[in-house]
Amino acid sequence: MEKQVLLTIRDLKIEGRSGDAWHQIVKGVDLTLHKGEVLGLIGESGAGKSTLGLAAMGYARDGCRISGGSIDFDGIDLRAAPEADRRALRGKRIAYVAQSAAASFNPAHKLIDQYCEGPVVHGVMPREKAEADAVELYRRMRLPNPDEIGFRYPHQVSGGQLQRAMTAMAMSCRPDLIIFDEPTTALDVTTQIEVLAAIRDIVRQFGTAAIYITHDLAVVAQMADRIKVLLRGDEVEESDTRSMLAAPREDYTRSLWAVRSFARPALPAATGTPVVSVRNVTAGYGAVDVLKDVSFDIHARRTVAVVGESGSGKSTTARVITGLLPPRKGEILFNGKPLPPSFKARSREELRQCQMIYQMADTALNPKLRLRELIGRPAEMYLGLKGRALETRIRDLLALIELEPDKYIDRLPSELSGGQKQRIGIARALAAEPQMIICDEVTSALDQIVQEGILKLLDRLQGELNLAYMFITHDLATVKSIADEVVVMQHGQVVERGPKAELFAAPKEDYTNLLLSSVPEMDLDWLNRLLAARGEHA
Amino acid sequence: MQVLVVLAVALVAFFGVALVSRAALRTFAPAHQKPTFRDMPLTASFGIAVILIYVLVAVFAPLLAPFKESEVVGAQYLPWAAPYYLGTDKLGRDMLTRLIYGARNTVGIAFATTALAFTVGSILGIWAALVGGWLDQWLSRFVDALMAIPALIFSLLLLTIFGTSVLSLILVIASVDATRVYRLARSVAQGIVVMDYIEAARLRGEGKWRLIRREILPNAMAPLVAEFGLRFCFVFLSISALSFLGLGIKPPTADWGSMVRENATLITFGDITPLLPAGAIALLTVAVNFVVDWQLHRASGLKE
Numbered sequence: 001m002e003k004q005v006l007l008t009i010r011d012l013k014i015e016g017r018s019g020d021a022w023h024q025i026v027k028g029v030d031l032t033l034h035k036g037e038v039l040g041l042i043g044e045s046g047a048g049k050s051t052l053g054l055a056a057m058g059y060a061r062d063g064c065r066i067s068g069g070s071i072d073f074d075g076i077d078l079r080a081a082p083e084a085d086r087r088a089l090r091g092k093r094i095a096y097v098a099q100s101a102a103a104s105f106n107p108a109h110k111l112i113d114q115y116c117e118g119p120v121v122h123g124v125m126p127r128e129k130a131e132a133d134a135v136e137l138y139r140r141m142r143l144p145n146p147d148e149i150g151f152r153y154p155h156q157v158s159g160g161q162l163q164r165a166m167t168a169m170a171m172s173c174r175p176d177l178i179i180f181d182e183p184t185t186a187l188d189v190t191t192q193i194e195v196l197a198a199i200r201d202i203v204r205q206f207g208t209a210a211i212y213i214t215h216d217l218a219v220v221a222q223m224a225d226r227i228k229v230l231l232r233g234d235e236v237e238e239s240d241t242r243s244m245l246a247a248p249r250e251d252y253t254r255s256l257w258a259v260r261s262f263a264r265p266a267l268p269a270a271t272g273t274p275v276v277s278v279r280n281v282t283a284g285y286g287a288v289d290v291l292k293d294v295s296f297d298i299h300a301r302r303t304v305a306v307v308g309e310s311g312s313g314k315s316t317t318a319r320v321i322t323g324l325l326p327p328r329k330g331e332i333l334f335n336g337k338p339l340p341p342s343f344k345a346r347s348r349e350e351l352r353q354c355q356m357i358y359q360m361a362d363t364a365l366n367p368k369l370r371l372r373e374l375i376g377r378p379a380e381m382y383l384g385l386k387g388r389a390l391e392t393r394i395r396d397l398l399a400l401i402e403l404e405p406d407k408y409i410d411r412l413p414s415e416l417s418g419g420q421k422q423r424i425g426i427a428r429a430l431a432a433e434p435q436m437i438i439c440d441e442v443t444s445a446l447d448q449i450v451q452e453g454i455l456k457l458l459d460r461l462q463g464e465l466n467l468a469y470m471f472i473t474h475d476l477a478t479v480k481s482i483a484d485e486v487v488v489m490q491h492g493q494v495v496e497r498g499p500k501a502e503l504f505a506a507p508k509e510d511y512t513n514l515l516l517s518s519v520p521e522m523d524l525d526w527l528n529r530l531l532a533a534r535g536e537h538a
Numbered sequence: 539m540q541v542l543v544v545l546a547v548a549l550v551a552f553f554g555v556a557l558v559s560r561a562a563l564r565t566f567a568p569a570h571q572k573p574t575f576r577d578m579p580l581t582a583s584f585g586i587a588v589i590l591i592y593v594l595v596a597v598f599a600p601l602l603a604p605f606k607e608s609e610v611v612g613a614q615y616l617p618w619a620a621p622y623y624l625g626t627d628k629l630g631r632d633m634l635t636r637l638i639y640g641a642r643n644t645v646g647i648a649f650a651t652t653a654l655a656f657t658v659g660s661i662l663g664i665w666a667a668l669v670g671g672w673l674d675q676w677l678s679r680f681v682d683a684l685m686a687i688p689a690l691i692f693s694l695l696l697l698t699i700f701g702t703s704v705l706s707l708i709l710v711i712a713s714v715d716a717t718r719v720y721r722l723a724r725s726v727a728q729g730i731v732v733m734d735y736i737e738a739a740r741l742r743g744e745g746k747w748r749l750i751r752r753e754i755l756p757n758a759m760a761p762l763v764a765e766f767g768l769r770f771c772f773v774f775l776s777i778s779a780l781s782f783l784g785l786g787i788k789p790p791t792a793d794w795g796s797m798v799r800e801n802a803t804l805i806t807f808g809d810i811t812p813l814l815p816a817g818a819i820a821l822l823t824v825a826v827n828f829v830v831d832w833q834l835h836r837a838s839g840l841k842e
Contacts, residue, residue, distance in 0.1 A: 324737065343740070348743050351741060363733050366735040366739075366756070368757055369756070377742070
């Protein structure tokens, strides 16, 4: 049966301004969406996914303009329609769910007030009815305490719940189309499942059409009827989900599929004195103990992955090892010798041996320093290199992280891409010639293809320089690809630890099992099976 | 009618100066600086030209001025006619000469004062933000206490205690101004010290001085530069106000502030001569702010 067409986009071109020049972000994309259909848009960042999603509302961000093509929403030409008409549509017939619900809710108003704004402004229903409706939708989104959760402020609600509340809010006027812009990207895997299931159910119940934007293939496979792949503003291919997963036509699509295939076999368990040994560490802020009796070892040339949800104490462990947070009890041994608890008491040599790479390269690199100084400073400081020797070392390091020295040495961080910035973070750590590097979610902020590049680089460097890695992550795919040993943390305690293969094959603890099964798989029915197995779903 | 003519002349002068100076800057800038000047707005090039002219006048004052700084050359309050192109003041000194020397004294002192206030204020402010704890509390509460006293009254008090030499004038106004700079620098730096790159630098074992100088200061420049423009002008006003009250630059040293006071009586006779030094201050103030706005725009990466 042929469904009715809801949205038609023809040859859409969108330009963005950088400086004085305009360049194309979306280069003539066609898109057709039927009523009640879910279309997945995938691609790396910069592919124009979000821009295209917003254009479906007839909206272009600041500094962008729609320069060509047509957008037809249920017989209304959104490009030609006056702004007032477009505003009347937005929120009422087309709704938008943003990536970060925490940043999108107004922190000064209660959830239910924000829920009611749309229906009341658009005159769909009066305030009392909207409130009753909100409670009903909160219930359908399976939010805890639906009767009262609306009367809380955004900061009093967890991230996953906020994202569901935002989806409920988007539903408030029963729109024909919802645009989901990476709604689960910022969430933990275990939370992601709840949100995905809730979104999928509500979209089906109301027969709403949706555009689902994400860079995670496994997620889009669960949600979408059809998938469109974008690359630098161009369409690569489009087909229904099942055939796209089974037989992608284009090389680029296949390369997206293959990303998760990078894996190196785990090395056998190491013997001898570990480089770093965390012994019965208890630490915390104020009166609260964030870490309770944490112990594990990291050996040379081995990668220990520390996994867990946010708030499980992964990053706090890193802060204890680096000395930023002196522990209350327990100690850190470095090559068998105890380290002073605070970094202020550690010698320069002790500081040199343990380096750190941060999650957000944007905030981890001083934006006003050139790469020469960013990378050169540790080498100058710890190894006493000067003049020509320093210059040579900086160039070697740039070559090591696969950036052309002549081209990059005098650049500022703002003149680099996200992946290149992260490489600079790595080079800065390497410049100190450490024995151990702490990688704190180093790939979380990056696209999958870029992620793979970083992981391969880290793996190669580990082999060449005999480095020990402590790899903090919530992404189990990353763990699968490069870890030797895994430490699972929850509520500040080590739940389980062991070699990668053993832990993945036969997790002993319930929590480990829950965590592992929550990782989206490239399988259409994964979510159904999982929910059925967990008995959360009819 | 006359007003319109004056306005027209002023506009032509503005665009003339601005265009000529921009062309000159583009031509003579070193190659890697050329892009900076290419996108320069006319207001900024006008500002730069005016500041350059003031600096040249200040440096070459003895060559440019037709008479000596405090030389009595004729009768008092002579009208504008050669060889006293802008007339004479109440002691019979040449007005043009006094204006030229005034540039040297007033601008020089204002610059020294602002520079000192900024060096001390921003370093202490960043240091307090970086170290935190007791040091921050002590410094900040001390600064708060100083700021609670009205600036002009406090300067008057200090100048009465320490006497009115040029050096004590600079030190007194600088220390009063440094409190404001301290506040600003501290609040800006507090936002910067929590960044990961500062944590990385601390973990590297960098010293405080290097953290302040290389890691924090470059990132705090934009608001500090903007504040510099404002403070610079306020210092002018402070010096002028103090001179007007008789505690600023001592006679017979030429100073724009005192020149306004000394010749104020002429206003009652419809003579605009006393407004000339005031105008010189106003013009420099506007010029400095044009340049500062432009720098701020560039540093913050704002587009129109």
